[in-house]
Amino acid sequence: MMTTLIQNCSLLDSSSPKGYIEHQDILICDHRIAAVQSTGAIANSDRVIDGQGLLALPGLINSHTHSPENILRATVEQLHLELWLVKQFAHRANFPLRLIYLITLAGTAEMIRSGTTAVLDHFWMAQSLTLEGLDAAMHAYAESGMRVGLAPLVEDQNLILEYAVRAEPRLALLEEDQENRAVSSDLLVLLQDFFERWHLKENGRLKCLPGPGGPQWCSRHLLQGCLELAQQFNTGFHLHLAETCLQSKVCLSIYGRPAILELEEMGILGPNTSIAHGVWISDGLLCGGGLQRGPLPQTRQRRGRRAGEGIQGDDGLRNPRGGARCLQRGRGRHRLRRVYGQRGAEDQRGPGGHG
Numbered sequence: 001m002m003t004t005l006i007q008n009c010s011l012l013d014s015s016s017p018k019g020y021i022e023h024q025d026i027l028i029c030d031h032r033i034a035a036v037q038s039t040g041a042i043a044n045s046d047r048v049i050d051g052q053g054l055l056a057l058p059g060l061i062n063s064h065t066h067s068p069e070n071i072l073r074a075t076v077e078q079l080h081l082e083l084w085l086v087k088q089f090a091h092r093a094n095f096p097l098r099l100i101y102l103i104t105l106a107g108t109a110e111m112i113r114s115g116t117t118a119v120l121d122h123f124w125m126a127q128s129l130t131l132e133g134l135d136a137a138m139h140a141y142a143e144s145g146m147r148v149g150l151a152p153l154v155e156d157q158n159l160i161l162e163y164a165v166r167a168e169p170r171l172a173l174l175e176e177d178q179e180n181r182a183v184s185s186d187l188l189v190l191l192q193d194f195f196e197r198w199h200l201k202e203n204g205r206l207k208c209l210p211g212p213g214g215p216q217w218c219s220r221h222l223l224q225g226c227l228e229l230a231q232q233f234n235t236g237f238h239l240h241l242a243e244t245c246l247q248s249k250v251c252l253s254i255y256g257r258p259a260i261l262e263l264e265e266m267g268i269l270g271p272n273t274s275i276a277h278g279v280w281i282s283d284g285l286l287c288g289g290g291l292q293r294g295p296l297p298q299t300r301q302r303r304g305r306r307a308g309e310g311i312q313g314d315d316g317l318r319n320p321r322g323g324a325r326c327l328q329r330g331r332g333r334h335r336l337r338r339v340y341g342q343r344g345a346e347d348q349r350g351p352g353g354h355g
């Protein structure tokens with residue numbers, strides 16, 4: 001049994017007056033923490049790492065990302081989301097399986113390097129989702145050692161486009177795309193196959209979740225099917241909701257009420273459901289559903305339970321201001337500043353860090 005001792009480091013501890021405790025030793029046996037004690041209390045170890053001046057903290061959680069965007073960083077300028085989506089998917093990027101594997105693996109390297117050890121990947125494929133593509137991503141995650149929830153992003157309608165065509169019939173030209181739109185029953189079969197192949201593999205480290213794109217992009221049949229799958233496999237449910245004012249208004253027009261109420265009636269809201277963004281939801285509706293906010297750069301993220309300090313979403317890395325370094329945002333960064341001072345916190349960002 002190989003043992004490693006990290007000697008004389010500080011430990012993040014929100015219960016202590018300073019927010020951290022100094023002069024601690026961490027003993028690691030076969031890749032697992034076996035003991036944490038005051039410096040000097042643990043005598044022998046195969047390997048010793050000097051932890052003086054370093055802060056040990058639990059692994060961070062990236063609660064919403066899209067791994068295919070690891071390779072699309074800064075390829076589209078910052079636009080309003082609806083315009084950005086048109087440009088982003090105009091070329092219908094169809095990555096070979098080997099590239100999907102490498103893109104996913106590269107993302108894990110960047111996350112691990114910055115202290116993120118768990119991720120919820122809202123994984124998409126631009127043309128059509130395939131079991132082989134999902135396998136490629138999951139093989140990369142299996143090798144990475146990270147804890148992973150992979151939620152294949154599924155969609156079978158486009159209410160945004162339908163709404164736009166009502167206002168401007170000439171936009172019907174774009175509707176030819178509808179003929180290639182996925183059928184909900186096919187998507188549900190694909191998800192079932194994927195779940196049976198990967199859910200709880202690697203001693204439970206890998207999980208599968210249904211990941212509908214959002215109520216404006218999914219039929220009621222698809223949402224209901226995803227919910228049934230989540231219940232069947234006793235797993236979570238992840239989706240975008242009300243990221244833009246337009247999305248919110250389209251759903252209001254189609255459903256006759258806010259989309260979150262539609263989801264609530266379907267039984268989708270609950271402790272196992274996490275919602276990315278949720279910007280255009282009133283606080284009254286949030287509190288009524290028992291929902292609370294979690295952090296998400298650029299917009300916001302709301303979750304079915306309270307988000308902890310180490311939870312942060314990056315919503316994909318395609319944005320030039322994005323990055324997988326959850327720690328550099330929000331309270332984690334402020335905590336580092338308290339321990340190391342301003343300069344020390346900046347140093348933790350490493351080369352190429354984004355704010």
Ligand SMILES: [Zn+2]
Pocket residue numbers: 064065066122240276315316
């Ligand atoms: Zn997203």
